[in-house]
Amino acid sequence: MTPHSPGTGQINTLIWIGFFAALIVFVAINLGLFGALRRFGAGRGRTAHAPRASQGIQWRVAGGLTGFAILLFVLGIIFTSNATSTPKTTSAGLTSFKGKPFTGPLVIHATGQQWIWRYDYPNGAFSYYKLVIPAHTEIELDLESTDVIHTWSVPDLAPKTDAVPGKVTHLYFRADAEGEFFGDSSTFSGQSYAPMRTNVEVVSPQRFEEFIVEQQKGIKAGQEGAEKIEGQKNEELAEFEEEEAKERAKESPAEETEPAGEGEGPESSEEGTSEENEEAKEEEAEGGGEEAAEEAAGEEGGEEAAAGGAPSAEAGEEVFAENCSVCHGATGHGGNGGPDLTTMPKAKEQAGAEEQVTNGGGGMPAFAGTLSEEEISNVAAYVVEDIVGGK
Ligand code: HEC
Structure with missing residues (x-):
């Protein structure tokens, strides 16, 4: 130590x-x-005798x-x-934060989950795996767990402290040297506990402020990206539903007067038969115009992309933005805690990528519980075709 x-x-x-x-x-x-x-003791010409004291x-x-x-x-x-005892921030530490004088401890939430640490910073930014803190500054780490007991341990910086489900444990410390520090997972928390290391990077106060701002921007970009994709989808769907409704109205105006429960009009898509919905989806696929053409061209390369159930890289893009970009970066070329995927062996083929996402490992959480099989195969396709394939 x-x-x-x-x-x-x-x-x-x-x-x-x-x-x-x-x-x-x-x-x-x-x-x-x-x-x-x-x-x-006994010696030459001497016999042992009992000591008397x-x-x-x-x-x-x-x-x-x-x-x-x-x-x-x-x-x-x-x-x-x-x-x-709680160490106070020194003059070399974070003395101003967001332009205001700063005195109290810098409060950061650390959440242990199987099997990675997540850190939430005061400005809403968060990071996985690695905690970044300013040097010479009083840190209050509020430890929580979402599942089992995890132990936060960096022997060079602070005493080992447990994160217990349903409870917040406060840990106060101050790091006086810049650099990167590690601690091993020191409480058994399930099969992948070993790679759940504790990693702290101590930086200058200026660099810390830059870091959390960059991090916040990255997260915002990722979320906006995901919302945009979601929004586009909803728009398309609404358009098709509208068209569908108009066609129906033209074909059989009498049907409109049918006793149709509560909601009428184009929004009541649940009212329509499943046949209609399917039709709408088919149309979406066909009506995509250039997009569909592009996709068809791309799929010619991959044999397995034949009929039903083929993984869709397009659908995977959204899954990636929501679940993966926080670690692997918005474009998959590495970011906070996650490696550049174009350099990773399992990112090169569908089966490997699916396996990695399903089971996690090496510091990456398993997604078997959070994503459906379809989402996993879609996001794997996105990684293999778009990120590694460079589309
Ligand atoms: C909490 C951070 C984190 C998240 C979220 C994350 N990953 Fe990872 N990922 C990692 C780390 C760390 C590694 C390196 C693992 C290793 O070295 O074995 C990795 C490795 C990978 C690999 C390569 C594995 C290999 O050994 O070649 C793939 C593929 C991958 N991730 C895909 C994804 C996808 C897809 C998602 C979203 C569903 C995702 N990751 C979400 C951290 C993350």
């Missing part, structure tokens, strides 16, 4: 005090033993040892209470 915070510095000193105390006791006992052997020496030894133990006890209390 190389301490890089006031708290771990105290603990480190205490460890050394304990070590030297043990060393002193060890040496003293052995010297005493050897001395006794030489004084009382006065009561005085017994009291002196007992008193000395008691004093020593009390001294260690008191030192232990002093150093551990210093170690757990």
Whole structure:
């Protein structure tokens, strides 16, 4: 352990005090033993005889040892209470935040989930896997868990602390050196607990402010991208429904007067038969014009993209924007915690990518519970065809 915070510095000193105390006791006992052997033991022309000691020496030894133990006890209390006291931000730390003077602790939420840490910063930005903090600044880490007990542990910076479901645990510390620090998963939390490492990057206060602003922009871009795709879809769907309704009206104006439950008009798509909905979807696929043509051209390359159930890279784009871009970046070329996918072996073929998304691993969460099989195969297709394939 190389301490890089006031708290771990105290603990480190205490460890050394304990070590030297043990060393002193060890040496003293052995010297005493050897001395006794030489004084009382058998030797050339000498027979062993029982040692006789006065009561005085017994009291002196007992008193000395008691004093020593009390001294260690008191030192232990002093150093551990210093170690757990909250370190204040120094003048080299984050003294202003968003243009305003900053004094209190910088509060960051850390959420443990199987099997990755998520960090939420004061400006709404978040990051997975890696926590970025400013140096020389009092940090309050509010630890929570969504599933089982996870332990947040970076020995160089702070005491190990548990994140317990249904409870918030506060951890205060200050990092006094810039650099990257790691800790291993130290509580068994399920099959993939080992790669759930704790990773902290300590940066200058200026760099920290830049980081959270960049991070916030990236997240916003990702979310807007996803909303745009969603919006386009809804628009298209609404158009087709409208057209469909008009056609119906033309074909059989009498039908309109049919007793039709509650809602009428183009919005009541649930009212229509499933046949109609299917028709609308088919039309969507055909009516896509250039888009459909493009897609058909692209699909000629991949044999498996034949009939029903073929993964759709187009549908996968939205899944990617919502679930993956936060780590792998908006374009999949790496970002916060996730590697550039064009460099990854499993991103090159459909089966590998599907497997990675389903089971996770290597610091990536499993999506088996959050995404459907169809979404997984679509997003895998998007990774293989568009990101790695460079479409
Ligand atoms: C919390 C961050 C995070 C999220 C979210 C995430 N990934 Fe990953 N992903 C990673 C990390 C870290 C690795 C590196 C794993 C390794 O080195 O084995 C990775 C690796 C990969 C790989 C390559 C695996 C290999 O070993 O070749 C693929 C493919 C992949 N991710 C796809 C996705 C897709 C698709 C999504 C969205 C459904 C996604 N990832 C979401 C962090 C993430």
